Amino acid sequence: MLVLAATPIGNLGDATVRLVDALRTATVVAAEDTRVTQRLLAGLKVENRPRLVSLNEHNERERIAELLAIAADTDVLVLSDAGMPTVSDPGYRLVTAAVEADVRVTVLPGASAVPTALAVSGLPTDRFAFEGFPPRRPAERRALLAELAREPRTLVFFESPQRLGDLLADLAGAFGAERRVAVCRELTKLHEEVVRGTAAELAAWAADGVRGEIVVVVExxxxxxxxxxxxxxxxxxxxxxxxxxxxxxxxxxxxxxxxRRELYEAALRRR
Incomplete structure (x- = not known):
C-alpha cells in the first residue's frame, strides 16, 4: 500500500514514533527531495537505508505507474520535505491514481503547517479554508483576492518571504486595511515568530523583507x-x-x- 507520512515542519522532536518506526522498516520511500530525506534519516538516527525514489512536482505523473507497481508487492512510504504529502506538496496525483487502481492508501498523521499556524494565529478556527500559495503574478493574485474578499471563513495561505510584502499589501487593498492577519514565521524552529495585526500594519512591517518559512492566516x-x-x-x-x-x-x-433555506423558501414563494 501507499503510506503517506507527515514529517516535521522544523523541529525534529515533532517526528512521531510511527514515522520513526516506518523509516526504520521501509524498503521504498517516495521522497519529494531525496537529499532532504537522507538528512531526515540521519537526524532521527535511523540506520535503515531504503531505496529512495524521487517524487516531486516535475516528475509525479511519470512516477505513478512505477510506484503503484511497487505498492502491489510492498509498502511505499511517501514523504514530502516537511508536513503532510499532498497538502500543497506532491502526492495528490499518486493518491488519486492509487484509489482508481484499488491500491490501499493510509496515513501516518503528524506535523502540518496549516493547523499549526491556524491554532497559534488567534483568529477563528471553527471554519477555515486553505488556499495554498497565491499566484505569483500581481494581476492574478489580486483577482483571486477579489474573489475571496467576502469569504466568511478564516483563510490560510503559504507565501515565500520575497513576496510576502506584496501579498499583504494586496490583502489590505482587497479585504480592507483593518482586516486582521497573523503572519507565522519559522513555525516550530528556533526563531519562531507570530506577528499579529491589521493587513495594513503587517504590510508595512513586511515591506523591507522577511526571512524564513511563512504561513499567513487571515480573518x-x-x-x-x-x-x-x-x-x-x-x-x-x-x-x-x-x-x-x-x-x-x-x-x-x-x-x-x-x-440559506429561509432565503430559498422566501424567494421561491415570490417567483
Missing part, C-alpha cells in the same frame, strides 16, 4: 448587515440574471449570514 469577512427583504431581492436578482435559485440562495446566505 474571514464579517457578514454584511442587510435586511431579510434586501437579501431576498438579491436572490431574485441573481436568479433573473441566470443563476439557479439554490446557488443564488447559498451565495447570498454566505455573504449575509442569513439562513
Amino acid at each position: 474571514g469577512a464579517a457578514p454584511v448587515e442587510v435586511s431579510a427583504e434586501d437579501a431576498i431581492a438579491q436572490v431574485l436578482a441573481l436568479v433573473a440574471s441566470g443563476t439557479r435559485l439554490k446557488e443564488a440562495s447559498a451565495e447570498v446566505a454566505e455573504a449575509t449570514g442569513l439562513s
